[in-house]
Amino acid sequence: MNQWASFGEWLAMGGYAAYVWPSVGLAIGTLVANMVMARRRHAKALQRALRRMAIDGNGDA
Amino acid sequence: MATWTWFHQLGSPPHAYRIAGRFAPWFGWGALLCIVYGLFGGLVLAPPDYQQKDAFRIIYVHAPAAWLSLSCYTAMAVAAFVGLVWRMKIAHAAAAALAPVGASFAFVCLATGSLWGRPMWGTWWEWDARLTSQLILLFLYLGYMALRSAHDDLQRADRSSAVLAIVGVVNVPIIHYSVYWWNSLHQGATVMKADRPSMPAEMLVPLLVMFLGFTLFQWWVLCTRLRAEILDRERNARWLQTELLDGAR
Numbered sequence: 001m002n003q004w005a006s007f008g009e010w011l012a013m014g015g016y017a018a019y020v021w022p023s024v025g026l027a028i029g030t031l032v033a034n035m036v037m038a039r040r041r042h043a044k045a046l047q048r049a050l051r052r053m054a055i056d057g058n059g060d061a
Numbered sequence: 062m063a064t065w066t067w068f069h070q071l072g073s074p075p076h077a078y079r080i081a082g083r084f085a086p087w088f089g090w091g092a093l094l095c096i097v098y099g100l101f102g103g104l105v106l107a108p109p110d111y112q113q114k115d116a117f118r119i120i121y122v123h124a125p126a127a128w129l130s131l132s133c134y135t136a137m138a139v140a141a142f143v144g145l146v147w148r149m150k151i152a153h154a155a156a157a158a159l160a161p162v163g164a165s166f167a168f169v170c171l172a173t174g175s176l177w178g179r180p181m182w183g184t185w186w187e188w189d190a191r192l193t194s195q196l197i198l199l200f201l202y203l204g205y206m207a208l209r210s211a212h213d214d215l216q217r218a219d220r221s222s223a224v225l226a227i228v229g230v231v232n233v234p235i236i237h238y239s240v241y242w243w244n245s246l247h248q249g250a251t252v253m254k255a256d257r258p259s260m261p262a263e264m265l266v267p268l269l270v271m272f273l274g275f276t277l278f279q280w281w282v283l284c285t286r287l288r289a290e291i292l293d294r295e296r297n298a299r300w301l302q303t304e305l306l307d308g309a310r
Contacts, residue, residue, distance in 0.1 A: 003108055010105070014115035019180050023173040024104065027122035030169050031096070031278060034162050038285040045292035046305070053302055 072149045075300040078291045085284035088277045095274025099125075102267025110264075116180050121268060123173040124252070125275040126166045130198060131233055133163030133279055137205070138230035141223035151287075153219035154294060156226060157209060158286035162279055164202035171195055182246050190243035194236045201229040215294070 004010040013020045070076045103121030110117035137159040144152035174192065175185045186192065205222050212218035240249050251259055252268065260268070295301050 004105070013118070014109060016114065016116040016118075016180055019116055019176045020104075020118050023119045023122050023176045024100070026172055027126060027169055030126075030165050034165060034278075034282055037161065038282045038289075042285050042289040042292075045289035049292045049296075049301060049305060052296065053306065 072147075072151050074151060074291050074295050074298065075304065077151050078288055078295075078304065081284035081287050081291075085281055085288075088281035088284060092274050092277035092281055095270050095277060099267045099271035099274050102263075102270065107264045107267055108261075113181060116177065119173055119177040120251075121271055123170060123177060124268065125271040126170040126173060127195070128272055129275045129279055130163050130167035130170050130195075130202075131236060132276065133159050133166070134198060134202070134226075135230065135233055136283075137163060138226045138233075141226040144219060145223045145227070150219075150294060151291070153223065154290035155283065155287055156223065157219075158283050158290055159279075160202055160206050160209075161286070162282040164199065164206065166275075167195065167199040167202055171199060178246070187246050189246050190239040191236065191245050191247040194232060194239050197232055198229075198236060201225070201232060205229075 011017060011021075071080070099121060104118055107118070109115050137156045140152045140156040140159065143149055144156060171192070174195075178187070179185050205225050208222045208225055209218045212221065239245060240247050252265070252272075292301070
């Protein structure tokens, strides 16, 4: 870790901050977005299934 | 015959639903650990590249994104093939579950590559073999998803999108070998080559951990989305009733 003299120097990324940080940010943002969307997709499908069963349960089950 | 039971079990929706539910948390937490460590190792601990200095650190998100987009497409095509040939519904569901995560990381691969190319090559974009074939991969994903949503009938959506997925898989080896077959701006393979990877350990280990993390993340997304697909497809199955109403959700 000796290559960084300070936190500010780490953030500067040797002058490439404008390229490194947007790349990292985009990757992390895409990971989070995929996680949120997959969970939401599953929660919605679960709700639909439970609602269907509640309706069916009143009928013939 | 006994060796095929696992195949049939995976093909049965109740089994697949339970197995995916059991494995998902392991994949999810494993992915989180690997990605946190990989980013720390790559962005903080690893020494700068002697040529590219700190710009090379983009590799820690760019290469895993490329790997995810390619392995995900391959898995999607294999699943689509299984679904088409053996008429296995679960396989179609798995292919559909894989598309969004693969598409989004095909885009991340292109965008981070562009952000890397600007300072290193002096251009955001070049119509070079590697870059163009990766762009085609993104379009294949988008075409696959568009084709699925264009059909109201699920079986038709499964079958026609499967054909596209299978035909498009020829693009995968083209992407991989493009840097050897054509003169390319893109650098050659660093990790995935026959002899030793051309990187010291303190650079390589975080990168390999990132590859593992992205792979586990892809599996987590697959499990979660596959369960949703099964819930939607098994509308009136009795096993679903007992699964959801008896279990603690």
